[in-house]
Amino acid sequence: MQPLEIILGILILLTSLLIVILVLLQEGKQQGLSGAIAGGAETFFGKSKGRTMEQKLVKITRVLAVVFFVLTMATTLVLLFLR
Numbered sequence: 001m002q003p004l005e006i007i008l009g010i011l012i013l014l015t016s017l018l019i020v021i022l023v024l025l026q027e028g029k030q031q032g033l034s035g036a037i038a039g040g041a042e043t044f045f046g047k048s049k050g051r052t053m054e055q056k057l058v059k060i061t062r063v064l065a066v067v068f069f070v071l072t073m074a075t076t077l078v079l080l081f082l083r
Contacts, residue, residue, distance in 0.1 A: 008075040
């Protein structure tokens with residue numbers, strides 16, 4: 001195994017772990033009955049604040065997904081053409 005293969009493998013592993021963690025941190029779209037009851041108690045500012053944090057998590061997850069795809073393609077190309 002070449003050092004480049006090891007580095008790319010470690011980067012893929014770290015990226016995939018970060019994606020899993022970020023997906024688990026995100027809230028579900030449906031909150032069920034408790035969300036319907038508690039939803040009326042939230043203020044406008046509380047909803048806005050939560051939504052911006054949720055949007056940041058979604059954006060970071062999308063960026064990491066693209067990075068994961070690029071790393072995977074790069075690793076495949078390295079394994080195919082540089083051996």
